[in-house]
Structures are given as structure tokens and as C-alpha cells.
Amino acid sequence: MKPEQSPTYRPEIDGLRAVAVTSVVLFHADLGLPGGYVGVDVFFVISGFLITSLILRDLRDDTFRLADFWERRARRILPALVPASAAALLLSIAFLPPDALEGVGRSAMYLAAFASNVFYRNNLGYFSARAEEQPLLHTWSLAVEEQFYLLFPPLLLLAFRLVKRSHLRLALVLGITAALSLAASIRVTRIDPPSAFYLLPARAFELLAGALLAFVPAKPLARLGHAREFLSIGGLTLIAACCLLFTRETPFPGVAAAAPCLGALLFLLANLRSVAGPPPTWSGLALASRPFVFLGLVSYSFYLWHWPPLAIAHSWKVGGDAWLFRSAVVLGAFVLAVLSWRFVEQPFRKPRPRRSRAWVAGGAAVAMGALLLGGASISAHGEISQVPPAALGWLDAKIDPKYLHIVGLDRMRARNLPSIGVRDEDKDPTVLVWGDSHAMAVMSAIDEACRDVGWKGLVATHASTAPVRGYYVRETYGLNERALPYSESLFELIPTAGITDVVLVAYWSSYFREDPPSHDPLVKALLLTIKDLRALGVRVWFQREVPKYAVDVPQELARRALVGLAPPSGEVTLAELHVPSPMQAFESEIVAAGATLVDSIGALSTAEGLPIAGVDGRSLYCDHHHLTPAGARRLLPAYRAAFAAATQP
Structure with a gap:
């Protein structure tokens, strides 16, 4: 039986996944949702709710096994992740210069250990210009989730036994832990924003919020009647408001992250029910419709495939002002996502009689080992970059x-x-x-x-x-x-x-x-x-x-060299991009x-008074305004x- 045909299947949750992934993709593609990054927080709440619901069911039935749980996670996560990551690495080899390629290789090594969030916390900020150029940046959220699921199930099992199977006591323990995580998130967001954004302690409250919802009984909610409609619509409205009103400047996560999490919780709470059947709210029914459900089913693959080509485009400043180009990239990623879901995700989701747990563990080890070795090789041999030498010459620009x-x-x-x-x-x-x-x-x-x-x-x-x-x-x-x-x-x-x-x-x-x-x-x-x-x-x-520019000069010159607009000899000017001081x-x-x-202005200008950005294939700048030794x-x-x-x- 397919998941969407299961008697316990909740189609409106796939619809909520569709809302979350669409928000993230539109934010990344700069297509009108300045706060769309909150879709990741919605994902965390959904994940915490569903996984905890399954664990609680198995704990009540005395059928929960950590090995079974982690096998299911491997089947869920790895089949789509490995080819998408491999494609990201191949794209990077084809289009990124050696320095950038070495960083991508190192991030792949961290990803192989589900620690890419640690790599990005130590190397950049999520909303920085360089972050937009990292093809594997989006895997930080996957790392947070997998770190959580490495720790959460055994701790939940231990707590379940210590509180003598009392759901109330167990919920109280999780509630206290979630509150501590939220307090830490608020505090760390003020003093160390990268740590708050990327690391598990400041994000755990989002997954735990969903986990707490799994303890809420569905039957009493039926008494709320039409109030459930207001809760459901209110939750979706809160998520939409965050997507529209939040920006890159919004301090995040901290208090701000609690808003989309609350929105997801309200929607899920309003649509809780004790038996299979249609969602009890009109908005739930809307998200349970076929288009939303299908997008939700492919949301994981869509998330994996949409970002690498956008990051490569960002690195070359391609399509920045062309919404049609970015839309085409997103559409192409969606097609790849559908293919990945149908021919990669689906075949691996269910256990097969002849494929034992050892087979799954071995396959996972081989796949992640290959990712680790591939990342290490790329990191050590950035010269395998396929970027033409004419462009690389412009990019070789640093302060002494x-x-x-x-x-x-x-x-x-x-x-x-x-x-x-x-x-x-x-x-x-x-x-x-x-x-x-x-x-x-x-x-x-x-x-x-x-x-x-x-x-x-x-x-x-x-x-x-x-x-x-x-x-x-x-x-x-x-x-x-x-x-x-x-x-x-x-x-x-x-x-x-x-x-x-x-x-x-x-x-x-x-x-x-x-x-x-x-x-x-x-x-x-x-x-x-x-x-x-x-x-x-x-x-x-x-x-x-010294003259300064509205763009990163070596990148702009390299981009122009790729299409034959930056001559290899003589003085090159970017006068149209010059910003007066x-x-x-x-x-x-x-x-x-x-x-x-x-x-210095005369020294960096042509005889006609135009500012000079490069000479004989070498940039005079290492960024927008700092000179290289040649400059x-x-x-x-x-x-x-x-x-x-x-x-x-």
C-alpha cells in the first residue's frame, strides 16, 4: 500500500509540506517571498509531529526498536540525497573556480557526517552574499534534523520508561526541554546569530513543538466545532504573514522563529482527528487536494534539487534581475524532483524481503563514504575546475x-x-x-x-x-x-x-x-x-x-570573460558600475x-577619465573596493x- 493510501495517512500534512517547500523555493529564487525561509521551520514542526506520533505508537505497542527507526530514516533520506548531492558536486566542478570548489568539497565532507550545519556555522552566515553561492547550503537543515533524530529517539525511549509510560509526564519533560531550547535560541540569536541559526540547540524547540502535538488527544478537539476553522485559517495566515513580512534583516531564529512554528501547530491541531477521513476544516480540505498533495509528496526531492543551480547562478551573478530565468531554473528543478521521487525515492522507501537491515546499513555506508571521498578529493584538487583559464585569470585577485x-x-x-x-x-x-x-x-x-x-x-x-x-x-x-x-x-x-x-x-x-x-x-x-x-x-x-563598484569586480570581469566581453589585454573599465564616493x-x-x-583616482583611471577595473587579464580589485597588489x-x-x-x- 502506498503511503498516501494508508488508513492513517494525513493528506493535508502533505499539503502543508507543499506550502513550506514553495515558501523556501520562492525565497531562494527571489520570487516575491522575502521571509519564505520560514518554510524550513514549518518542516521542522511537521517532522517532529509525525516522527513522534510513530514512535509513541510503537512505544505503546512495545514494538519500538531503534534499529528499525534508523533504518526507516536511512530509506527516507539517503536515496534522494546522494544523487542530488552528486549532481551538485558535478555542477560545481563544471562552473565554480578552484577556490570556491575547494569549499564545496569540504562542505560535502561535512554533509557525509550530517554536520554541514556545523561547517556553515563556522564559515559563513545564511544571509551573507557568500552563502548564496554555496551549492550545498540547503543541507544545513537536513543536518539539524538528522542530529535531532540521532539523539531524540533513544532519549524519548529512556524517558518513556523512567516516567513509567505516563504520557503526561513525558509531555512535561519534552515541554520543559522545548522551553529551554527556545530560551537558548532567543539568547544566542542576540549574541551569536550564526550559532543560533545553524546549530541544533537553538533549533530543537521547533522539532519538539511538533513532538508535543503528538501527545494531544484528537477526540476532545471535536468539541471545538467551527472554532477549528479559525485555528486552521489562523495558522496558515500566520505562516503567510511571516513569509511576507520577515526579511533577511529579521533577527532569526529566536522569537521570530516561534511565529511560523505556531502557525504550523495551529493548522495541525485544528485538523487532528482520531480516525482516517477528510480533514475537519475547509482549509485542511484545500491542502488535501491533489495539487497540494502531489507537491507535498515530492517536496523533499524538490528541496534537494532546487538550490544547487540557483547557487551556481548566484556565484556568477546570472539571472539576478531576470525573474523569468530564475523561474525556469525552479521549473527544471521541479521536473528533476518528480523524476527523483518516482524513480529513486519510491523504490527505496519500503523494505524488501531479500534486502536485510545489514544491506541497508551497508548501502548507506557506501553512499556516504563515496560522498565523503568525493568531497575530500574535490577539496584537495580544486584545479579540476572546468572554468576557462580566461575567467580564472580575473578571479585570481587577493590582497597581499x-x-x-x-x-x-x-x-x-x-x-x-x-x-x-x-x-x-x-x-x-x-x-x-x-x-x-x-x-x-x-x-x-x-x-x-x-x-x-x-x-x-x-x-x-x-x-x-x-x-x-x-x-x-x-x-x-x-x-x-x-x-x-x-x-x-x-x-x-x-x-x-x-x-x-x-x-x-x-x-x-x-x-x-x-x-x-x-x-x-x-x-x-x-x-x-x-x-x-x-x-x-x-x-x-x-x-x-579609490573608485568603488556596485559589483564584485573580479567576479564581474570573469563572468564577462565567459561570454567574450572582457578582453584579455589592455585596460578594462566597468564605468557603468562605478559608485562615486x-x-x-x-x-x-x-x-x-x-x-x-x-x-589614487587618477592613477586608476583611463586617459579619458574612466575608472579602470582590470588590466591585461588581471583584476585591480579583489572585491567591490579593495585593491589587489596589481591595483x-x-x-x-x-x-x-x-x-x-x-x-x-
Whole structure:
């Protein structure tokens, strides 16, 4: 008998699965549901309810065996997962560059141990740009679920025996555990969002909420009558509201995740019944209709197949503005899902007389072992990437690690600063480079220019921290409040160390918070900083902010190279994607305050004044705005000329 023909089969639950998977797919494809990711939470509730219902039935009948349970899970999960994951790896080999391919290989290794959620927690955030480019990212939820089902059944069995088969006591234990998990989720969402999003402790309450519903008796609910209609419609409305109102900026999971879970619980509760038959609510009947049920039946395969091609498209910025393209990808994934459900899932779901549990265990071990070895091989040999060399040349773009100096407050106070310029232990430093990661990116040019004029210098750089006195903006990787004593220590250092020149380099536009920029306190603080430096008798060099772009430059150039739009020689401009910096409007005031401009914009522009993004098949940028060593080298003549002029009597 097929599952959908079973006397205990609940078609409206497949319909709810259809709602959940559709929400997730539309969110991933950017097709109008900004909060569609809550479909995963609905899945968790459904899963917890169904699995716990089956376990409780077997516990009451004394027929529950852990080996049987895990065999059913293997039959349910692995047959569809393995070919879908293999296809994702093949897609990655065909379309991703070596660096990205190595990461995909490592994620596959974690997936083989159902720990991909741990991998992604340690390497990225779900809503970050890089997350959109991970072909196996969607398996994090599968890992959470399988970790739960590794622990939950034996613990439930133990608790069932300890409470002497009392369902009330057992439900109380699960309720307390769910409450603790929800409290942990709320707390961890505030202090460590990636851990809250990916890891089981902060997600267990969603599965446990469904598990608690399995303890609710169906017969008393019949007395609710038409109130069940309101519960059912209210649950679906709550899920829909979350899909429409939540965004990537919504703190999640925490309190927000409780809303879609409650919606799923209300719908399931309203449609509980003690015997097989049609759902007791109109909305339940609607979700029990053939289209919803069919989509629910293929939902697992659809979930597995829809994301990898979308991730590959994201990685190349293909189809970002083309909803028709993304819709075609989703439709293709649905066709593959139907084929997978019919010819892969279905044949493996039911035990066969000649296939013992050992056969299932052996097959599972071989399948996951192959996934592990395949992931390890790809991770170790990223060069098997099939991306053409012309595109790979553009993607080979990084900041020189030699100059990635993160000088913190303690190091500043200890005056233990990195040095640049001439390598002479007997020579005192006279130049100080103060800046953020943009300073690190161009430090190779400043270093060489200092050596050319015989200067020795010190470096005071910290990511996401403006080189401004008495001012800071809160940034994830910045010094934040520590920027205040940091700048004061730097001002104490300058006269005592004999510094005569200070170079200011920063990603200035990232520190503006007011609109219009003329009202932003950054400008006032910067002008005061320059005047304070001049009052100490030092020359101030202000590097103009390098041109920045609305896209990741090496990726955009590589994408264009794939279709022959990025020539392998000569200067390449992305002028139409250039984003002007608001700091340019204040350069005259900066000069009036006493600083001398270093013209990085002219150094990175064509003779016609168009910004240059790449030269001779190599990107001058490693992202939207940080220069590569090749980009920094174009600034070397400007720094040489500025420093040489300063040495003239």
C-alpha cells in the first residue's frame, strides 16, 4: 500500500509540506517571498509531529526498536540525497573556480557526517552574499534534523520508561526541554546569530513543538466545532504573514522563529482527528487536494534539487534581475524532483524481503563514504575546475597577506607597530600610515615609495576603523569604542617617536551615516583630525578614496570573460558600475585644512577619465573596493611623486 493510501495517512500534512517547500523555493529564487525561509521551520514542526506520533505508537505497542527507526530514516533520506548531492558536486566542478570548489568539497565532507550545519556555522552566515553561492547550503537543515533524530529517539525511549509510560509526564519533560531550547535560541540569536541559526540547540524547540502535538488527544478537539476553522485559517495566515513580512534583516531564529512554528501547530491541531477521513476544516480540505498533495509528496526531492543551480547562478551573478530565468531554473528543478521521487525515492522507501537491515546499513555506508571521498578529493584538487583559464585569470585577485596588519589597542599602547620603508635598525621612523583595510590593500605601494626616498615608517591599521581622532562608528570588525583611546595613543606617539609625515587611507564612504553626507559628523571629525596633526608639525597626506563598484569586480570581469566581453589585454573599465564616493565633495575642505591629496583616482583611471577595473587579464580589485597588489602598484607613481616632492629643500 502506498503511503498516501494508508488508513492513517494525513493528506493535508502533505499539503502543508507543499506550502513550506514553495515558501523556501520562492525565497531562494527571489520570487516575491522575502521571509519564505520560514518554510524550513514549518518542516521542522511537521517532522517532529509525525516522527513522534510513530514512535509513541510503537512505544505503546512495545514494538519500538531503534534499529528499525534508523533504518526507516536511512530509506527516507539517503536515496534522494546522494544523487542530488552528486549532481551538485558535478555542477560545481563544471562552473565554480578552484577556490570556491575547494569549499564545496569540504562542505560535502561535512554533509557525509550530517554536520554541514556545523561547517556553515563556522564559515559563513545564511544571509551573507557568500552563502548564496554555496551549492550545498540547503543541507544545513537536513543536518539539524538528522542530529535531532540521532539523539531524540533513544532519549524519548529512556524517558518513556523512567516516567513509567505516563504520557503526561513525558509531555512535561519534552515541554520543559522545548522551553529551554527556545530560551537558548532567543539568547544566542542576540549574541551569536550564526550559532543560533545553524546549530541544533537553538533549533530543537521547533522539532519538539511538533513532538508535543503528538501527545494531544484528537477526540476532545471535536468539541471545538467551527472554532477549528479559525485555528486552521489562523495558522496558515500566520505562516503567510511571516513569509511576507520577515526579511533577511529579521533577527532569526529566536522569537521570530516561534511565529511560523505556531502557525504550523495551529493548522495541525485544528485538523487532528482520531480516525482516517477528510480533514475537519475547509482549509485542511484545500491542502488535501491533489495539487497540494502531489507537491507535498515530492517536496523533499524538490528541496534537494532546487538550490544547487540557483547557487551556481548566484556565484556568477546570472539571472539576478531576470525573474523569468530564475523561474525556469525552479521549473527544471521541479521536473528533476518528480523524476527523483518516482524513480529513486519510491523504490527505496519500503523494505524488501531479500534486502536485510545489514544491506541497508551497508548501502548507506557506501553512499556516504563515496560522498565523503568525493568531497575530500574535490577539496584537495580544486584545479579540476572546468572554468576557462580566461575567467580564472580575473578571479585570481587577493590582497597581499604580507600587509594585513590588524593593530589593536594593546599593540598601539605598547607602541609595537609594524614597520615599512627602509630596513635599517639604526634609522628612526619618520612616517606613519594610519588607516583601515584600504590602507592594508595599498601598503605595498607606500612601502616601496618610502624605500625609494629613504624613509622608514610605522603602520597603524585596523579593519573597519576610520583614521579619525575622537570619532567612531560601530562596525562588526572595527575597534568601535576602543577607537577613541586608540587615536589618543597614536597622537601621543607622533611627537615622541619623531614622526614628520602621516598618511591617511580609508574606505571613507563606509563610515557615512547621515543623508545628506554634508551633515555627517565624520567630515567635521576628519577636518579637526587633520588640523590637530598639522598642529603637531607633521605633514598630512590624504589618499583619495579609490573608485568603488556596485559589483564584485573580479567576479564581474570573469563572468564577462565567459561570454567574450572582457578582453584579455589592455585596460578594462566597468564605468557603468562605478559608485562615486561622497568624500570627493569634501576634498577642497580637506586641502584647506592642511592635507595634501594623493591622487589614487587618477592613477586608476583611463586617459579619458574612466575608472579602470582590470588590466591585461588581471583584476585591480579583489572585491567591490579593495585593491589587489596589481591595483596598488598603479598608485606607486603618485606616492613616489608626493614623497619625492616632500624631500626637496
